[in-house]
Amino acid sequence: MDERILEAATDLFLKQGFGRTTLDKVSSQAGVGKSGLYGRYSSKESLFEAVVLRSIATMFEHMVDVSTIDEGRPRMQTAGEQLIDGMLHPRCVALMRITASEAVTFPHLAKIAYQASFDGSVRYVLKALGKEASEEQAEKTARRFVELVAQPLSFQAAFGIDPQDLRSRRSTITAEAILFLREAGYTTSS
Incomplete structure (x- = not known):
């Protein structure tokens, strides 16, 4: 049911x-x-919250398990591309738009949706980082990676930029974020 x-x-x-x-x-x-x-x-709000949280969970369930990727393909690159693909899925973009449009009336719904998506993304990137970084440093790197890779594109898609155009740049955007993080002293080895 x-x-x-x-x-x-x-x-x-x-x-x-x-x-x-x-x-x-x-x-x-x-x-x-x-x-x-x-x-x-x-209430309708509690049902909408369940719909959004289920959608976010489903998005992560459909992503490649980055912890199983062999050394021939950098896990951080794959993680970034997978996050972008997930965030730009039409269903995710539509739910982001609905959530944003209701944020003034139901700010807690917007916060819950944002936090669930962000935290899930951070956990996903932590898998890509593996055990090579200290837990604190890995978390810091994962959070910044999500802020650089996934958030700007999902924001752009929510405001009408064609997700297909954004998706076509996913490899470059991810590689540039990894380079930026390395230059800034973050641990990005995978």
Whole structure:
């Protein structure tokens, strides 16, 4: 039932936006009773939060496991390209836009979505760094890498820059970020 509810809600939020989606519409499209829906999600905001968090988790589940990449392909380069591809997926861009448009009314939703995406990205980059860096230094590097690689492009996509154009530059953007971090004294070996 949860899966049906989240699928229906995701579909409606993406097609109609936050404002025009109602719990009644979700209930109807999911084929579940209102009591079943309200028993799981007490408000549209809590349902939207679940949709966004599920979407973010799904994005990371579909990424290459960078910890298993052999030495022939630098893991940090792969991690950057994978993050860019994930952040620029049409579903992610659409949910970023909806979240941004509702940030004034529901700032906690925007913060939760941002933090889940950022923290997940940092964990992903930490896998690429492996055990070669100290935990503190690795975390610092991973955070800065995400700030340089993923955040600017997702911001641009959310404001209408063609994701395909952004994606076409992913290798260069990632390589430049790695070079910048090395020059700034961060640990980027993978």
